[in-house]
Amino acid sequence: MIPELGHFALILALLLAALLGTLPILGAHRGIPAWMALARPLAGGQFLFIAFAFGCLVYSFVNNDFSVLNVATNSNSQLPLQYRVAASWGSHEGSMLLWVFMLGAWACAVALKSRHLPDEMVARVLGVMGLVALGFLLFLLLTSNPFDRMFPPAADGRDLNPLLQDPGMVFHPPLLYMGYVGFSVAFSFAIAALLGGRLDATWARWSRPWTTLAWSFLTCGIMLGSGWAYYELGWGGWWFWDPVENASFMPWLIGTALIHSLAVTEKRGTFKAWTVLLAICAFSLSLLGTFLVRSGVLTSVHAFATDPRRGVFILAFLALVIGGSLVLFALRAPKVGGGGRFEPVSRESMLLGNNVLLIAAAGSVLLGTLYPLFLDALNLGKISVGPPYFDTVFVPLMTPLVFLMGVGPLARWKEATLPDLWQRLRWALAVSVATALALPFATGKWSPGVSFGLLLAAWIVATTVVNIRERGRGVRGGVVAQLARQPSSYWGMIVAHLGIATFIVGVTMVKGYETERDVRMSVGDTVTVGSFTLRFDGTSEATGPNYRAARGAFDVSRGGEHYTTLFPEKRVYNAGGMPMTEAAISNRVTGDLYVSLGEPVDGGAWSVRVYDKPFVTWIWGGCLLMALGGVLALSDRRYRIAFRRAAGVAGGAAARG
Amino acid sequence: MKARHRRFVWIGAGVVVLAAAAALVLNAFQSNLVFFFSPTDVVENRAPQGRAFRIGGLVEEKSLTRAADGLTVRFNVTDTAKTIPVVYTGILPDLFKEGKGVVAQGKIGPDGVFRATEVLAKHDENYMPPEAAAAIGQANSRAAMDKAAKTLKQ
Numbered sequence: 001m002i003p004e005l006g007h008f009a010l011i012l013a014l015l016l017a018a019l020l021g022t023l024p025i026l027g028a029h030r031g032i033p034a035w036m037a038l039a040r041p042l043a044g045g046q047f048l049f050i051a052f053a054f055g056c057l058v059y060s061f062v063n064n065d066f067s068v069l070n071v072a073t074n075s076n077s078q079l080p081l082q083y084r085v086a087a088s089w090g091s092h093e094g095s096m097l098l099w100v101f102m103l104g105a106w107a108c109a110v111a112l113k114s115r116h117l118p119d120e121m122v123a124r125v126l127g128v129m130g131l132v133a134l135g136f137l138l139f140l141l142l143t144s145n146p147f148d149r150m151f152p153p154a155a156d157g158r159d160l161n162p163l164l165q166d167p168g169m170v171f172h173p174p175l176l177y178m179g180y181v182g183f184s185v186a187f188s189f190a191i192a193a194l195l196g197g198r199l200d201a202t203w204a205r206w207s208r209p210w211t212t213l214a215w216s217f218l219t220c221g222i223m224l225g226s227g228w229a230y231y232e233l234g235w236g237g238w239w240f241w242d243p244v245e246n247a248s249f250m251p252w253l254i255g256t257a258l259i260h261s262l263a264v265t266e267k268r269g270t271f272k273a274w275t276v277l278l279a280i281c282a283f284s285l286s287l288l289g290t291f292l293v294r295s296g297v298l299t300s301v302h303a304f305a306t307d308p309r310r311g312v313f314i315l316a317f318l319a320l321v322i323g324g325s326l327v328l329f330a331l332r333a334p335k336v337g338g339g340g341r342f343e344p345v346s347r348e349s350m351l352l353g354n355n356v357l358l359i360a361a362a363g364s365v366l367l368g369t370l371y372p373l374f375l376d377a378l379n380l381g382k383i384s385v386g387p388p389y390f391d392t393v394f395v396p397l398m399t400p401l402v403f404l405m406g407v408g409p410l411a412r413w414k415e416a417t418l419p420d421l422w423q424r425l426r427w428a429l430a431v432s433v434a435t436a437l438a439l440p441f442a443t444g445k446w447s448p449g450v451s452f453g454l455l456l457a458a459w460i461v462a463t464t465v466v467n468i469r470e471r472g473r474g475v476r477g478g479v480v481a482q483l484a485r486q487p488s489s490y491w492g493m494i495v496a497h498l499g500i501a502t503f504i505v506g507v508t509m510v511k512g513y514e515t516e517r518d519v520r521m522s523v524g525d526t527v528t529v530g531s532f533t534l535r536f537d538g539t540s541e542a543t544g545p546n547y548r549a550a551r552g553a554f555d556v557s558r559g560g561e562h563y564t565t566l567f568p569e570k571r572v573y574n575a576g577g578m579p580m581t582e583a584a585i586s587n588r589v590t591g592d593l594y595v596s597l598g599e600p601v602d603g604g605a606w607s608v609r610v611y612d613k614p615f616v617t618w619i620w621g622g623c624l625l626m627a628l629g630g631v632l633a634l635s636d637r638r639y640r641i642a643f644r645r646a647a648g649v650a651g652g653a654a655a656r657g
Numbered sequence: 658m659k660a661r662h663r664r665f666v667w668i669g670a671g672v673v674v675l676a677a678a679a680a681l682v683l684n685a686f687q688s689n690l691v692f693f694f695s696p697t698d699v700v701e702n703r704a705p706q707g708r709a710f711r712i713g714g715l716v717e718e719k720s721l722t723r724a725a726d727g728l729t730v731r732f733n734v735t736d737t738a739k740t741i742p743v744v745y746t747g748i749l750p751d752l753f754k755e756g757k758g759v760v761a762q763g764k765i766g767p768d769g770v771f772r773a774t775e776v777l778a779k780h781d782e783n784y785m786p787p788e789a790a791a792a793i794g795q796a797n798s799r800a801a802m803d804k805a806a807k808t809l810k811q
Contacts, residue, residue, distance in 0.1 A: 235748075344666055356671070360678040367682065382693035384711065389689035393682050518747050520727030579751045598748035601727040607748050 003068050003147040006056025010147075013049035013104070014137040016042050020107075020130025024123035028196065036123035040111040043126045046133060047108035054101045057146050058088045067153035070094060070146050076159035076575045078546035086169040087160045092294060092310075093146035095173060099290065100136045102174075102181040107133065110185060110210070117206060124192030125185075132184055135317045143310045159575030162547070168228030176221030176248060180286040182214020183251060186258065187283035190276040191325055194332040199272050204265035207279070209634050211262060215255045216630030222248050223623035231583050236516070236594045236611045238619055241390040246369045247289030253362040254282040257355045259630075264351050268340050268413060271348075273333040274355070280329060284322045285362070291318055292369070343415040350408035357401045364393045402456045402504070405497055406463030410470070428466050432458035443614075444513055453508025460501035464494055489636040496629025503622025509591075509615035518598070522605040530612035532593055533557050534566075538604065539597075547571040549582070552597050552606065556586065570597045583609075592616050691762060695795055700739040704765060712741065712771060713760040721755055734759060734771070738796035745773040 020042040027035025057070075061084045066072040074091045075084055089098040107129040114122045140146070189207035193199045225248070230238045239245065258278040264271045291314040342348040368385040376382055410424060436455035440446040471486055472479040515529045521536040528534075537553040549571040556563045566584035573580065583596035591614035598607030693711045694704040704710055717733035717740060724730070729746045732755070743761055753759060753776060763773035 341663075344663070344670075356674055360675070360682075364678070364682045367686065371686075382711075384691045384693070385686070386689050386691055389685050392685035392689070396681055397678065518728055581751055601723060605727060607727050609748055 002056050002059055003065065003149065006053040006060075007145065007147040009049045009053040009056065010137060010141060013046050013053065013100075014134065014141060016046040016049065017130050017134040017137055020046060021127055021134050022130075023127075024130075025127035025195070028120045028123040028127070033119065036119045039123045039126040042130065043104075043107040043111040046130070047104035050097075050101050050104040050133075050137075054088075054097055057094060057097060058085055060147075061085065061088045064157070066155070066157050067149055067151070069148045069150040072150060072154040072157045074157065074160050076157040076546065078574060079157075079160055079165070080545050082167075082170055083160055083165050086164070089173050090160050090164050090169065091146070093140070093144040093148075095177075096136065096140050096144050096294065097146050098173060099177055099181060100133060100140060102177045103129065103133050103136065103184060106181055106185050110188075120196060121192055121198070121206070124195050125188045128188035128191045129184060132188075132321070135321070139310075139313050139317065143313055157575070159546075159573065162571065162573045162576070162578050162580040163232060165546075165573075166228065166232055168224060168232065172221060172224040172228055175217055175224060179214050179216075179218025179221050179255075180248070180251065180289065182210065182217055183255060183279075183283045183286050185210040185214065186279040187325070190279035191328065194276060194325075194328050197332065197335060199276065199336045201266050201269050204262050204272075204275065205639065208259070208262045208266060209639050211255070211259055211279070212630045212633050215252070215259055216627040216634075218248070218252050218255060219623055219627040219630065222252060223620050223627070226623075227620050230616075231585055231594075233581075235596075235609065236583070236613065238510075238616065241368070241385075241387045243369045244293050246365050247292045250362045250365050250369075251282050251285040251289060253358050253365070254278060254285055257358040257362075258282050260351050260354050264348055268342075268348060270340055270342065271352070273329075273336045276333065276336075277329060278355070280322075280325045284318070284325075287314075287318050287321060291315060340414065342413070345411070345416050345418055345421075347408055347411040347413045347416065350404045350411055353404050354401060354408065357397055357404075361394065361397045364397070365390065368393075399456065402460060402500070405500065406459050409467050409493065409497075410463065424466060424470070425463060428459070428462035432462045435462075440512075443509070447512055450508055450512035453504055453512070457501040457504040457508070460497055460504070464497060464501075468494065487636050487638060489633040489638065492629045492631070492633025492636070494629070495632055496626045499622045499625025499627075499629060501622070502618050502625055506615050506618030506620075506622060510613055510619070513612075513614045514616075515612045517610045519608055519610065520601060520605055521608045522603065525605075527608075527610055529593070529610050530591070530614070531558055532563065532612065534593075534595065534610060536606070536608065539600075539606065542569065544571070546575065547573045547580075550597070550600070552595075552608075554584070554595050556593065566593070566595050568595045568597045570599075587617060589617065590615060696734055696736045696741045697739040697796055699741050699765060699771070706765065709762060709764050709774070711760055711762045712743075713758070716753070716755050716757060716759050718755050734761065736796040741769070741771050743771040743773050745776055747776075749776055 020039065023035045024039035024042070027033070027038070060068050060071050061075055062081065064071070064075065064077050064084075066075075070091050070093050071087075074094070075087045079087065087094070089095045107126060110125060110129065111122070114125070117125075186207050189203065189210070193203050222245075225245070226238050229240070230236060258275065261271050261275045261278055265275045291311070294310065294314065368389055372383050372385060406428065407421060407425065411421060432455055435458040436451045439454050439458075440450045443450075468483070471490070472483050517527060517529055519525075519527050521527065523536060523538040526533055526535045533556070535555040535557070537555055539550045539552045542549045542551040549569040551567050551569045554566040554568070556566060564586050566586060568584035569582040571580040571582055572578070581596050581598075583594055585595075586593040591612065594609075594611035594613055596609045598609060600606050691709060691711055692705075693713065696712060696714050698704055699712060704712075712734055714734045714736040717735045720731075720733040722731050728748070729744065730749065731742060731744050733740045733742050735741075743763075745761065745763075760777040761771065761773040762775040762777070763771055765771050
């Protein structure tokens with residue numbers, strides 16, 4: 001009964017989405033207030049029904065209803081409760097329902113938090129979101145119904161893929177989808193602006209917090225995915241340039257360009273058409289990512305069973321959304337008009353440089369991701385593009401970006417002069433060069449790669465210090481009082497940029513100093529990595545809720561003294577008999593010690609992977625700082641003040657009308 | 658600077674940046690493409706010498722042997738028509754099994770042994786890497802065609 005209720009709720013949500021996608025937009029076009037006023041209640045209703053359907057699915061999973069095909073293939077009665085809940089989005093159908101659920105939630109949030117916006121704008125924004133929801137609900141109901149029954153019911157489920165039985169599964173997909181789908185808000189604002197022909201600084205101010213929020217979620221989602229792959233897949237890499245990772249990374253790159261270009265549109269009124277185009281691109285790439293991951297065209301952890309109908313549906317939807325919005329853009333953008341002029345050396349030009357570089361980066365990722373698919377589709381042979389390609393391309397593209405990141409925030413809007421910037425930044429340059437040359441000697445052996453990476457990180461930190469010092473120079477009060485007066489969006493930028501520096505340090509140190517050793521170890525054997533010595537003390541039997549494991553014991557010592565004991569596991573899951581490696585990691589701020597069991601070889605010996613990963617946690621720490629910067633920027637007073645002012649104007653207009 | 662000049666500066670700078678990026682990207686792209694060949698392709702010398710490529714197929718039953726160091730393994734990869742020996746030093750992925758699909762990346766040696774630098778994991782037991790599936794599919798259809806040709810000759 002419950003699954004049928006869920007199915008029915010989805011159909012009702014589809015009907016509401018169809019209404020939401022038509023009436024308010026038509027109302028805004030024709031000027032019918034009653035139709036426009038429908039937008040908010042329809043968005044709310046749509047969300048309620050989707051949420052209800054989602055609840056039904058979770059209920060079926062939690063209660064082991066193996067008469068539902070989706071539950072029978074992706075869960076098992078032995079599965080612990082938290083993973084039964086997470087298994088709701090472990091399948092193709094479930095994850096698409098999660099996608100739609102997020103979309104409904106964002107639309108509902110926009111409906112609730114848009115009191116200050118003119119009714120026409122709200123009607124158009126929610127209408128566009130309704131159209132997107134309509135497409136995805138149709139996709140769910142026509143090709144991927146998560147509530148399909150099977151007869152006769154299975155006695156027990158086939159189990160969730162053991163790789164997914166991890167806390168990462170509970171948090172990574174929802175956060176990532178929050179980010180992915182969040183760009184639909186920026187997209188809807190852009191389309192609404194094109195439809196209404198109203199594109200100005202106020203528009204940028206409205207869509208900016210939503211974009212920043214989505215970007216922060218996406219950053220967290222990618223970070224969690226990377227961390228999860230690091231400890232779960234058992235070979236200690238944190239980024240593989242896997243097509244699925246790229247699928248989430250491309251919207252992130254464009255999203256990063258978008259939040260910078262929105263800043264210019266809001267502050268200076270320029271880059272308007274460009275910003276709209278970026279908003280369209282960011283969401284299009286989110287859709288493309290969904291297509292790549294969900295259609296089964298890719299080989300990866302995320303690929304599910306292939307159903308050609310699904311791929312065709314998403315591809316058609318993708319063509320419709322991207323094609324439609326680009327046509328609208330081509331028709332309307334020329335009317336938007338340019339903004340204020342600026343000189344080749346100015347903050348605007350540097351932010352433009354930031355945008356161009358980020359787009360070039362996204363483009364090169366796109367090429368590396370899609371080219372093999374094209375060749376395959378055209379039957380021209382199978383190829384793959386390896387990580388070396390992405391590494392070679394990214395370093396030269398990111399270097400000027402990091403340089404601009406130091407200079408840009410200090411440059412004046414409209415016109416800056418090089419001598420002035422040189423004057424203000426020469427010390428920062430000197431300090432960062434000195435640090436980059438000297439620091440590698442302190443951490444180990446000097447190498448050009450490490451020195452270069454540290455140069456980039458030190459440059460960001462040094463220019464940030466200059467920036468804060470200059471801001472702190474005030475007339476009234478002390479430095480502290482002056483800094484306290486800075487808006488939180490300023491601090492958001494500072495924190496996010498320092499996050500990049502932290503990230504770069506992590507990447508540089510791991511690339512420069514990691515030691516990886518694959519060894520055969522008998523009981524009592526020792527191996528040394530970095531400053532640690534590990535002794536293998538043999539394995540013992542261990543049992544978990546739904547698996548049996550061989551658990552190895554490794555005594556770790558440093559300088560002759562006991563440091564810790566690590567217990568990596570080799571698990572075999574009861575339901576599918578699938579083996580799984582569970583690495584054991586000792587975390588420190590300055591690096592990780594990583595041990596995983598390979599396979600048993602003769603006489604109680606095992607092949608073992610031992611890694612020393614200096615500063616690897618800084619990679620994720622940096623991502624966290626970036627996301628935190630986004631959240632700080634959101635809390636800026638400016639948005640609330642602007643909201644009230646806009647509400648006042650709208651109220652006044654209504655009174656006059 | 659006049660507005661027109663300024664526009665030229667912008668366009669010029671844009672073109673330079675784009676050209677540099679494109680040159681960089683395409684160059685890196687060219688040198689990092691990894692092609693895929695089936696065991697039959699390799700046996701018939703269609704695979705490149707001295708350049709890394711990928712092979713795929715099934716791990717032949719009872720072909721897995723382990724050297725004394727515990728880390729070097731030898732196995733045969735087959736597309737059911739032809740077979741090539743592979744040697745790999747390192748830890749195999751969890752789901753590496755005889756009789757199951759596999760994809761390996763590496764170079765072919767002068768002795769005809771494929772020296773793998775990477776053996777790719779699949780993430781689900783019932784899942785066959787598409788490359789491996791394609792190799793077997795090709796071999797099967799070739800076998801079918803050979804059979805048909807033979808029947809015609811008779």
